[in-house]
Amino acid sequence: GINEDGSFLLNSPWTAEEMNEKLPAAMKQTIAKKKLKFFNIDAVKIAREVGLGGRINMVMQAAFFKIAKVVPVEDALVYIKEAIKQTYGRKGDKIVNMNIQAVDRAIEALEAIEYPASWATETTGAVVVEEEVPDYVQNVIRPILRQEGDQLPVSAFTPDGTVPVGTTKYEKRGIAVTVPQWDPQDCIQCNQCAFVCPHACIRPYLAKEDNLAGAPTTFTTKAAIGKEFAGYQYRMQVSPLDCTGCGNCVDICPAKGTPLKMIPLEEVVEAETINYNFAESLPKPDVEVSPETVKGSQFRQPLFEFSGACAGCGETPYVKLVTQLFGDRMLIANATGCSSIYGGSSPTCPYTVNEKGHGPAWANSLFEDNAEFGYGMSLALQQRRGKLADLINQALALGVDGELKTAFIQWLEGKDVAEASGKAGDQIKALIDSAAAQSGGEMKEVLTAIAGMKDIYTKKSVWIFGGDGWAYDIGYGGLDHVLASGDDVNVLVLDTEVYSNTGGQSSKATPTGAIAKFAASGKKVRKKDLGMMAMSYGYVYVASIAMGANKNQTLKAMLEAERYQGPSLIIAYAPCINHGINMSKTQREEQLAVEAGYWPLYRHNPELALAGKNPFTLDSKEPTGNFRDFLMGEVRYSSLKKLFPEHANGLYTQAEKDAKLRYETYKRLAQE
Numbered sequence: 216g217i218n219e220d221g222s223f224l225l226n227s228p229w230t231a232e233e234m235n236e237k238l239p240a241a242m243k244q245t246i247a248k249k250k251l252k253f254f255n256i257d258a259v260k261i262a263r264e265v266g267l268g269g270r271i272n273m274v275m276q277a278a279f280f281k282i283a284k285v286v287p288v289e290d291a292l293v294y295i296k297e298a299i300k301q302t303y304g305r306k307g308d309k310i311v312n313m314n315i316q317a318v319d320r321a322i323e324a325l326e327a328i329e330y331p332a333s334w335a336t337e338t339t340g341a342v343v344v345e346e347e348v349p350d351y352v353q354n355v356i357r358p359i360l361r362q363e364g365d366q367l368p369v370s371a372f373t374p375d376g377t378v379p380v381g382t383t384k385y386e387k388r389g390i391a392v393t394v395p396q397w398d399p400q401d402c403i404q405c406n407q408c409a410f411v412c413p414h415a416c417i418r419p420y421l422a423k424e425d426n427l428a429g430a431p432t433t434f435t436t437k438a439a440i441g442k443e444f445a446g447y448q449y450r451m452q453v454s455p456l457d458c459t460g461c462g463n464c465v466d467i468c469p470a471k472g473t474p475l476k477m478i479p480l481e482e483v484v485e486a487e488t489i490n491y492n493f494a495e496s497l498p499k500p501d502v503e504v505s506p507e508t509v510k511g512s513q514f515r516q517p518l519f520e521f522s523g524a525c526a527g528c529g530e531t532p533y534v535k536l537v538t539q540l541f542g543d544r545m546l547i548a549n550a551t552g553c554s555s556i557y558g559g560s561s562p563t564c565p566y567t568v569n570e571k572g573h574g575p576a577w578a579n580s581l582f583e584d585n586a587e588f589g590y591g592m593s594l595a596l597q598q599r600r601g602k603l604a605d606l607i608n609q610a611l612a613l614g615v616d617g618e619l620k621t622a623f624i625q626w627l628e629g630k631d632v633a634e635a636s637g638k639a640g641d642q643i644k645a646l647i648d649s650a651a652a653q654s655g656g657e658m659k660e661v662l663t664a665i666a667g668m669k670d671i672y673t674k675k676s677v678w679i680f681g682g683d684g685w686a687y688d689i690g691y692g693g694l695d696h697v698l699a700s701g702d703d704v705n706v707l708v709l710d711t712e713v714y715s716n717t718g719g720q721s722s723k724a725t726p727t728g729a730i731a732k733f734a735a736s737g738k739k740v741r742k743k744d745l746g747m748m749a750m751s752y753g754y755v756y757v758a759s760i761a762m763g764a765n766k767n768q769t770l771k772a773m774l775e776a777e778r779y780q781g782p783s784l785i786i787a788y789a790p791c792i793n794h795g796i797n798m799s800k801t802q803r804e805e806q807l808a809v810e811a812g813y814w815p816l817y818r819h820n821p822e823l824a825l826a827g828k829n830p831f832t833l834d835s836k837e838p839t840g841n842f843r844d845f846l847m848g849e850v851r852y853s854s855l856k857k858l859f860p861e862h863a864n865g866l867y868t869q870a871e872k873d874a875k876l877r878y879e880t881y882k883r884l885a886q887e
Contacts, residue, residue, distance in 0.1 A: 216245070217245070217249060217251065218249070219249045219250060220249070220250055220251070220252070221249065221251055221252070222251065222252040222254065222282050222283065223246060223251045223252070223253050223254065224254045224255075224256070224275070224278055224279065224282060225253070225254070225255045225256075225328075226255075226256060226257070226258040226259065226271065226275065227255055227257065228257045228259070228260060228481070229255070231255075231326070231328050231329065231330075234255075234328060234330070235340065236340065236341070237340070237341055238340050238341060239340050239341045239342070239343060240337045240338050240339055240340040242340070243330070243334040243337040243340055244334065244335060244336070244337055246330060246334060247330060247331075247332060247333075247334035247335035247337070248335050252282070252327070253327070253328040253330055254278070254282055254325055254326065254327055254328065255325075255326050255328050256274065256275075256278050256321060256324055256325050256326065257324065258271035258274040258275050258278070258321070259271055259392050261274050261317060261320045261321060261324060262274055262317060263392075264320075265313050265316045265317050265320060266309075266313045267313055267314070267317055268799075269392050269460065269526075273295075273299070273314045273317045273318055273321070274317050274318075274320070274321040275321075276295065276318075277292070277295060277317070277318040277321035277322055278321050278322075278325050280292070280295065281321075281322055281325055282325070288322075292318060292322070295318055296315050296318060299311055299314045299315055299318070304857075305730070305850070305854035305857055305858050306795060306850045306854060307850075307853070307854075307857065348385050349379065349382075351378075351379050351382070352382060352385045354371060355367065355371050355372070355562060356382060356385065356562045356563060359561070359562040360386070360562065364562070378561075378562075378564055379564065380564045380566045380567050380568060380574055380575075380577075381520075381564065381566070381567030381568055381574070382562075382563040382564050383457075383520060383521035383522060383523075383563045383564065383565045383567075384457070384520065384521055384567070385563070386457075386521065386563060387456040387457065388456065388457070389455075389456045389480065389484070390459060390460070391455070391458045391459055391460030391480050391526075392460050392479065392480060393460050393462070393477040393478055393479050393480060394453055394455045394458045394460055394477065394478060394480050394483065394484075394487070395408070395417060395453050395458070395462070395464050395465055395475045395476065395477055395478075396453070396475070396476055396477075396478045396483055396487065397450070397451040397452065397453070397474060397475055398472075398473065398474050398475070398476065399435050399436065399437040399449075399450070399474070400472065400474070401470050401471060401472030401473060401474040402437065402449075402451060402470060402474035403440075403469070403470045403474075404419070404439065404440045404441075404449055404510070405469060405470070405509070405510055406419050406451075406509060406510045406512075406513035406514075407467055407468065407469060407509060407766065408451065408464035408465075408467065408468055408475060409451070409464075409513040410509055410512065410513055410532070410536070410762075410766055411463050411464065411467055411532050411762060411763065411766075411802045412463070412464055412532065412535070413459070413461060413463065413524060413526070413527060413528040413529075413530075413531040413532050413535075413801075414457060414458065414459055414520065414521055414522060414524065414528075414531065415517035415519065415520035415521065415535050416453055416454045416457045416458040416459070416520075416521065417451060417452070417453045417454075417458070417464050418451070418452060418494075418513070418517070419449065419450070419451050419452075419513055419514060420449070420450045420451075420452055420494045420497055421439055421444060421447045421448070421449060421497075421500040421502070421514065422436070422447065422448050422450070422497045422498075422500070423446055423447055423448070423500075424446075424448065426497055426498060427448060430493055431486070431489050431490055431493055433486045433487075433489075433490060434450065434490050434493055434494075435450070436448035436449060436450045437449055437450075443502055443503065443504065444502060447500060447502065450494065451474075451475075452487075452490055452491055452494040453487060453491065454488075454491045454521075455480060455483060455484045455487040455488055455491065456484065456488060457520075457521040459525075459526035459527075460477070460480070460526060461526040461527035461528075461798060461799050461801075462477055462527075462799035462800075463527055463799060463800070463801060463802050465477055466799060466800050466802065466803055467763065467802045467803065499570060500514075506539065506540055507770065507774060508770070509766045509767060509770060512536065512539055512540065512770060513539070515539040515540070516539070516569050516570075517535045517538060517539050517542075518538035518539070518542030518543070518545075518566060518567050518568065518569065518574045518575055519531070519534050519535045519537075519538040519542070519558075519565050519566055519567070519575070520535070520565055520567055521565055522557040522558065522565035523556070523557045523560050523565075524553070524557035525791075525792050525798065526798055526799075527792075527798030527799055527800075527801045528553075528557075528789075528791075528798075528801070529709075529711065529788070529789035529790035529791055529801045529804075529805070530553060530554060530682075530709040530711070530787075530789040530791075531557065532762055532802075533707065533709060533760075533762065533769075533787045533789070534554065534558070534680065534707075534709075536762075536769070536770070536773065537678065537707065537773060538566070538574075538575055540773060540774065540777070541633075541676040541678075541777055542566075542569075542573075542574055542575050543569055543571070543573035543574060544573070544633065544637075544673050544674070544675050544676050545574075545575040545576070545675070545676045545677075545678055546575070546576050546589075546592050546596070546675055546676070546677050546678070547566075547575050547576070547577045547578070547589075547678050547679075547680055548578060548580055548585055548586075548588045548589030548592055548677075548678070548679045548680070549577060549578065549579045549580065549585065549680045549681065550579075550580060550581075550582055550585035550679075550680065550681030550682065550685035550686075550690060551579060551580070551581060551582045551585075551685070551716075552582070552681060552682040552684060552685060552714075552715070552716045552717075553682060553709070553711075553715045553716040554680050554681065554682060554709055555579040556716055558577060558579070558680070559577065559579050564577075582684070582685055582689045582690060583689050583690055583693070584690065584693055585679060585680075585681050585685060585690055585693070586679055586690055586693035586694040586696065586697040586706070587693045587696070587697065588679075589677060589678070589679035589697070589704060589706075590679075590693075590696075590697045590700065590702065590704060592677055593677045593702055593703065593704045594702075596671065596675050596677065597702075599668065599671050600630065600671050602668075603665065603668050603671060603672075604627060604630060606661055606664050606665050606668075607623045607626065607627060607665060608627070609661050610623060610658065610661045610662060610665065611623055611624070613657060613658050613661065614658075615650070615658070615662075618642070618646055619643070619646045619647065619650050621642075622639050622642035622643045622646065623639075623643065625638075625639040625642070626639035626640060626643060626672070630674065631674055631703075631780060632674065633673065633674045633676070633777075636672060636673050636674045637672070637673040637674070639672075640669075640672025640673050641672075643665070643672060644669055644672065647662060647665055647666045647669075648666055650662055651663045651665075651666050676705065676777055677703070677704045677705065678704075678705045678706070678707060679694075679697070679704060679705065679706045679707070680707050680709070681706075681707075681708060681709070682708070682709050682710070682711060682714070682715060682716070683708060683709075683710045683711060683712060683713070683714075683722050683723075683724035684713075684714040684715075684716075684717070684720075684722045684724075685708075686706070686708040686710075686724075686745060687708075687722050687723040687724045687743050687745055688722050688723050688724075691723075694706065695748075697782065698749055698752065698755050698782045698784060699752060700782065701754055701781055701782060702781070702782060703779075703780050703781055703782070704782055704783075705776055705777055705782075705783045705785070706782070706783065706784045706785065707785050707787065708745070708784065708785065708786045708787065709787055709789045710724055710786050710787060710788055710789055711724075711789045711790070711791035711793065711794075712724045712725050712726060712729065712742070712791075712794075713725055713729070713731045713791065713793050713794075713851075714731075714732075715791050715792075715793055718732060719731050719732050719793040720732040720733050721733045721734035721738055723742070723743040724742055724743060724745070725738045725742065726738060726741065726742040726813075726870055726873065726874075727739070727740065727741045727742070727866055727869050727870040727873050728846070728852055728855060728863075728866035728867055728869065728870040729851045729852055729855075729870075730851050730852070730854055730855050730858070731793070731851065736855075736858070736859045736862070737855045737859065737862070737863070737866045738866075739866070741869075741870075741873040742873070744877065745784075745786060746758075746759050746784065746786055746817070746819070747880075749784045750819045750831075753821060753824070754781055754782070754821050755781065755782045755783065755784060755819075755821070756775065756776050756779040756781065756782070756783035756784070756818075756819065756820055756821060757783070757784045757785075757786075757817075757818070757819040758772035758775070758776060758783075758784070758785045758786070758817065758818045758819070759786045759788075759814070759815055759816055759817050760772050760773075760785060760786070760787050760788070760816060761787070761788040761805040761806075761808060761809050761814050761816060762787070762802065762805060763801070763802030763803060763804065763805030763806045764805050764806045764808070764809035764810070764814070764816065764835070765809070765816055765834060765835075768816055768818075768834045769787075771818070772785055772818055773785065775818065775820055779820070779821070779822060781821065788805055788808060788814045790804040790805060790808075793851070794849045794850070794851050795849055795850020795851050795853075795854070796848070796849050796850070804848075804849075807840060807845050807848065808845065809835050810838065810839050810840035810845075811838055811840035811841060811842045811844070811845035812837075812838030812840070812842055812874050812875065812878055813842065813845055813846075813874055814835075815833070815835050815877065815878055815881055816833070816834035816835035817831065817832060817833050817834055817835070817881055817885075818831075818832045818834060819831050819832075820832070829884075829885065829887055831881070831884040831885050831887070832885060833881050833882060833884070833885040835878075838878070842870075842871045842874060843867060843871065846867060846870065852867070852870075855867075
């Protein structure tokens with residue numbers, strides 16, 4: 216803990232008088248007993264007023280140097296401002312000046328809090344709300360989050376390295392400055408806000424009037440739209456303490472009016488937390504909703520939620536959607552990178568389970584061998600399910616009869632189709648144990664073995680996740696090998712066009728003219744066309760998608776890829792904080808990329824070729840946006856003109872030529 220006579224800096228909007236009510240009694244006791252020098256600053260207010268949004272690092276850094284006095288304050292300010300110019304100079308004078316202004320404002324606004332000596336024995340104040348949590352959360356996660364993990368014994372962990380899933384929901388970080396609040400009046404119930412949410416924090420709920428008895432007074436609803444929803448009420452609800460406040464949901468809302476508004480967290484957190492808990496307690500609606508529409512897909516529970524990804528992350532909406540479609544039977548091999556960090560940062564796990572306890576099984580592999588790692592999962596499943604098929608055929612040969620015989624035959628006919636294998640598998644599950652118990656001899660041995668393989672009755676969906684650094688570069692050899700195998704695996708490449716997690720290094724996915732580490736003067740060669748290379752095999756399903764540009768195409772590509780009984784590759788455009796963009800508009804950035812001809816949308820489905828049709832479909836229209844304007848909207852491109860004006864225009868021109876050449880190539884493919 217903090218040393219006696221130490222300094223404590225708090226970022227809060229509270230006055231000195233409000234501190235007595237807002238701070239927990241234990242904290243006030245520590246402050247007074249250790250005679251701390253207590254300072255407060257409203258860093259969020261300063262950052263927003265100078266134009267930095269929620270970026271408070273410069274405000275807090277300036278306050279730290281004023282308090283710590285590790286160097287004279289006047290010298291520290293000079294060093295900070297010099298560092299600002301060096302760090303942000305390529306982003307333009309506006310960004311530099313905003314950060315310098317934040318430093319000056321911080322020095323002025325820092326306030327020393329005079330607290331009473333009575334705090335040393337204080338017994339009142341903000342109360343920590345304890346909730347009932349699983350033993351693992353109480354005994355492992357919370358000590359680690361308190362930075363007491365070194366005190367945990369080895370016996371607290373499982374010998375095989377597995378950890379419980381669905382534990383991010385217990386963190387309740389409350390990091391958002393503002394969160395979306397729903398107004399039913401203008402809502403058209405399209406569910407697009409939930410579709411794009413990077414953290415699965417805003418979700419639609421359906422409830423019958425009877426279920427709404429005892430609802431909180433602020434839990435407003437409206438009649439659900441659609442024949443299949445007759446008799447149901449509808450509500451869009453946010454989890455305020457899990458939301459990161461990115462604002463993408465508000466930005467993409469197509470409704471007239473303002474059904475979603477960003478409201479300061481402190482104003483709504485209490486009411487909306489109660490509303491969210493009530494929404495989660497509602498019974499699952501007894502209505503068949505097709506997941507094959509944007510609206511319908513969002514009534515499926517996300518089995519990836521509340522991750523530690525950046526606010527506005529361009530990658531996680533794709534991961535969330537995949538789990539909504541296939542998560543209850545997924546196996547995921549995840550390459551090291553951003554997706555492995557937010558996908559499995561100890562001590563919590565964002566992958567979770569549905570009401571039946573089914574959800575993705577996830578594991579992280581090395582950067583260089585993730586495709587092979589996922590392929591190994593697929594081969595293991597093939598071996599086990601092949602053995603299951605042999606056992607079922609053996610049982611049929613031994614004369615199994617009745618309903619179990621029918622179920623076995625149906626399973627063999629549909630074992631490679633998710634819905635059919637699941638339906639037949641459920642019938643087998645209902646019959647197999649009693650049939651095995653009532654049998655004898657060889658039949659008993661066979662049926663008992665079949666009963667022990669219930670986990671693979673339903674066809675599994677094997678997915679290999681990773682970023683462009685893995686797929687285009689370090690892991691490409693393995694990826695190519697796996698795609699060439701012809702086996703039924705699905706690959707999702709989250710393409711940020713740069714090594715995001717390791718700090719923004721150039722990859723073979725980085726386009727001409729983009730600045731990145733190891734391409735400080737702009738990339739001189741064009742982006743590798745991973746999709747075209749995969750299409751050359753002829754039997755690989757390939758899609759290029761951008762959720763913000765075409766949600767229906769994104770959904771369709773994922774469904775087609777998973778159904779295709781062969782290798783599939785989905786390349787998803789994912790705007791990133793490394794691009795130097797407004798992260799509250801990442802979905803809109805995807806739309807702009809497609810409209811400018813920067814990112815094409817297409818699907819290559821080998822099944823169409825088998826039917827005598829053109830397997831290639833170009834889903835994006837002729838570019839209507841200005842390519843150069845799009846580039847100038849991202850710091851990774853616009854900074855090139857500032858830093859290297861002598862060759863910036865040449866690289867911009869070449870980048871546009873590269874994009875046009877690629878689009879024209881795809882047009883020819885679509886016309887063949």
